[in-house]
Amino acid sequence: MSQQISSLVEETKALTIEEKRKEMTKRLINSKDLRKNMKRELTGHVVTRWYRAPELILLEKEYGPAIDIWSVGCVFAELLGMMKESAPTYLDRRPLFPGKSCFPLSPDKHVKEERSGFPFSKNDQLAVIFEVIGSPNEEDKSFVTDAKALDYLNAFPKSERVNLATVYPGAGEEAIDLLHKILVFNPYFRISINECLEHPFFKKCRKAEKE
Numbered sequence: 001m002s003q004q005i006s007s008l009v010e011e012t013k014a015l016t017i018e019e020k021r022k023e024m025t026k027r028l029i030n031s032k033d034l035r036k037n038m039k040r041e042l043t044g045h046v047v048t049r050w051y052r053a054p055e056l057i058l059l060e061k062e063y064g065p066a067i068d069i070w071s072v073g074c075v076f077a078e079l080l081g082m083m084k085e086s087a088p089t090y091l092d093r094r095p096l097f098p099g100k101s102c103f104p105l106s107p108d109k110h111v112k113e114e115r116s117g118f119p120f121s122k123n124d125q126l127a128v129i130f131e132v133i134g135s136p137n138e139e140d141k142s143f144v145t146d147a148k149a150l151d152y153l154n155a156f157p158k159s160e161r162v163n164l165a166t167v168y169p170g171a172g173e174e175a176i177d178l179l180h181k182i183l184v185f186n187p188y189f190r191i192s193i194n195e196c197l198e199h200p201f202f203k204k205c206r207k208a209e210k211e
Contacts, residue, residue: 024188025142032145049102049125050074050095055187057102057126058149066187069196073182077168080179085170096132099125103152116155127156129185134161136185143186174201 053070055063077096080086087093100123101108111119121127130136135158144150165176178201181191191199197206 021139021189025139028142028188049099049106050097052102052125053187054126054129054185055143057105058144058146058153059104060143060145062145063187065193066190069182069190069193070187072196073179076175076179076182077164080168080171080175083168083170086168097125097128099123099128101125115157116151118152118155120155126153130156130159132162132164132167133183133185135159140185140189143188172201174199177201 051071051074053063053067056067074096078093081093081096101111101121102125103119107119108121108124111121111124113120122131135156136153141150141153144153164179165171165173168176168179171179178191178196178199181199182196184190196202197208197211
């Protein structure tokens with residue numbers, strides 16, 4: 001199954017970014033039943049909450065290196081947040097997604113609000129994520145295989161994407177561009193590790209011959 005998903009990614013490389021998204025969305029929708037019914041070989045409860053990728057929160061059976069890219073992005077954001085322009089003192093530093101619960105893996109047992117039958121807390125991990133990257137659209141949600149998970153996503157209030165340049169004013173344009181490309185809800189649209197290394201942000205420090 002992992003080879004089939006990898007082939008989907010490879011076959012879209014020659015397309016434009018917009019064409020890639022549309023083609024991948026179509027392929028994800030067409031392969032939804034296959035991915036939903038596959039036998040899980042990996043654990044679902046991985047990665048510390050603040051660095052946990054959306055596909056893990058939604059208990060997707062198919063996941064891969066993209067979960068690590070997301071976690072790296074969260075750490076990268078914290079490093080940018082340590083710049084004086086972003087945080088004048090160490091007391092001002094904070095993680096990007098400091099959720100206090102993570103439904104359904106570690107839900108808030110004292111939540112008082114419900115939306116469409118699902119517990120809702122503005123401090124839950126997905127809610128905190130959406131406050132930064134914005135609410136996912138239909139293309140973003142195309143990788144989700146479980147109907148209840150889709151209902152859960154649709155229950156969230158609409159949020160707009162935050163311009164991370166305002167959150168990290170000391171970071172350069174290339175750093176912000178890289179962070180935006182990492183913190184993408186759909187793992188199939190998220191930048192890969194090779195694409196990260198080829199990003200202009202690393203141009204001055206990367207030495208490919210030593211890798």
